[in-house]
Amino acid sequence: MGNSLKRNRVLVWRETRAAYLFLLPALIFFLGFVIVPMFLCLFYSFFNYTMNDFSFVGLQNYVEMFGDPIFQKALVNTVIIVVVAVPTVTVFSLWVASAIYKMNAFSRAFYRCVFYLPVVTGTVAVSVVWKWMFNKYTGLFNYVLNGIGVIDEQINWLGDERTALACIILILFTTSIGQPIVLYVAALGNVDTTLVEASEVDGATKLQTFWKIKWPSIMPTTLYILIITTINSFQCYALIQLLTSGGPNHATDTIMYYIYYQAFKLNRYGYGNAMGIFLAVVIAIFSLIQFKVTNNGKND
């Protein structure tokens, strides 16, 4: 009995050894670039780690963080971005995907390309174009709105506290919808047509068919989209760096940008790490809520 068990284990090991070895390079990278830095981040967050100091301060960085008014402002801005961007991206993507997934292959591919283009275009290039469109003096938006008589004076889109964050969310929206649309088109295309036809034969309306058949079927995709959009929104940094530097008057500061500012501009690596840990915890909590709300992505 014992020998048989041992022989089985040897056989299983022989079968899986190659698989593990093939996974090894990826595992090394994952450990080296994700797991180890995560623990280092946690470790350094308890230190006053600067360019010329490395001393243990316990929870001091965390205490300072919660009392830092700029961090609080950045946190509020980040939550606004997430709360606005995630539902709008998800709903809009689903709407577009619903409209195009039944089209012929050429039209479907065309729309997928159109919506995916901002994703594959570099962030810097996208930002430069948007910056030009938002320009107060020579920008497209002011030119058009002036031309049709909607405004009578130039709006400083990125330089006004009232509009800057909305502009960032708009750009984030356009660069975030590409992948969800492609995923939803694929998911909707894979919904069991026999169920849809059966419901239609039973007299279900289009809305009922969507909510009772299609929506549960694409729930795993929805969960994935919710989570990646949430993470992307929480990590909004490049747009801020390229367009507003967190201004005006911290109106577009986000936690990610503030981490960058503290770590790279002021060389306060320990403090930046503490904020990074906090951000990771917040993202985890949001993701957990999404898992619960979407019933772990199950379609039953």
Added chain:
Amino acid sequence: MKKLIALLLTGTMVFSMTACGSKDEPATAPAEEQSGETAETESGAAEDAASGDAAAADITLWTYPVGSFGDAATVDGFVAAFNEKYPDIHVTVEYLDYTSGDDQVTAAIEAGTTPDIVLEGPERLVSNWGAKGKMVSLEDLWDEEALADISATSEAVVAACKAPDGNYYEYPFVMTTHTMAINYELFEAADALQYINEDRTWTTENFEKALQALVDYGQTNTGVVYCGGQGGDQGTRALAMNLYSAQFTNAEHTEWTMNSEAGVKGLQQLKDWADAGLLAFDAGIQAADELQLFANGTLAMTFCWNASNQAQYASQTAFTPYAVAFPSDDAVPELAGGIWGFGIFDNGDADKIAAAKTFIEFICDDEVQGLESVKATGFFPVRSSFGNPYEGTEDEERMATFGSFQQWLGDYYNVTLGWAEQRTEWWNLLQRVEQTSDVQAEADLYAETCNAATAAASN
């Protein structure tokens, strides 16, 4: 058999990746252990440099885009000239920009992969990296001859390159004064040229009259106090402090003083002009954007100008960019300066440090190369013995104009500790000044934050 091949392939992949990731450790002792040896080698390096018999070494140079030092063809030419004289020293050059360059250096410092030489100014080399113990003292390059020669041009340059600990962390070779510029034809058409003195200075009162004349002429986009980031902030600092002759820091460079009566008066004046529609604040742009708006004729003036910009934008403008000093209540401006030179990161390798010093001496002090280096920046030599390197060239007239501004070169307060924090606080202050009804309170908040940063950096 398949499994065996798979195993072999996997093993090869892992091994090759490990091999790619490995790095030869430099065969050098820790910096502390080498201090005595380094001192010897450093003095030896100076002699080697003089004799042209420098030790062989591979060194790296990171250069910010100071004039043509951001241009690979130019710098490659300089390296080739260096190698004709010192064939055993191999120089690898990497080019930084002002957007991400500091981040690259910060990352390199933490990763222990800093270059041997870096080209920039005292605010980075001396008061940031030098003050944090990352740079090598360049005491031996600052010999009596160099000290006398550079002091003859400006004592402020010497002071800027020297850290509070008494060490020189920068060996400079060029300097300039930052000015503003106007659209000459537009000012002429608006009859606003009358407010500018012959020596290109003007009073605050006349500056206001000029703004009014431009607006009356129909030019609503006169000038913009750009405050969307720190890029080109020397212009807005010079503008605000000159209006009522404020000082940006105290003389000892230990305290930020723009919350003084004169400083607040200047900031309030900017706000009043903005409220009256004579000028504008813009938190959506930085200096580069403002320069572009000036170059394409949208704005009547720029607050971010110098000799290098004049050369760069000359071909882009359909008008005459006319450099002028910043307006001040007494028409005696105090202009912000720019000083650029080389620093050496302490990588603990005495041979590389010696080779780096040899390279720096060649680029800065060599009879022929020194002048070429200066001309490549489009600025002025810090060495008085170099005279006017632009004499007899097509740049002579332009450079003579900018040379005339040197007499108003002000205090180089950029070396004040906490400089990085101050830069961010400054453009945030301007953003708040636009909105606030209490400029004094905002200036006090700015000074308090900056002084706290300076105090923290001093400890």
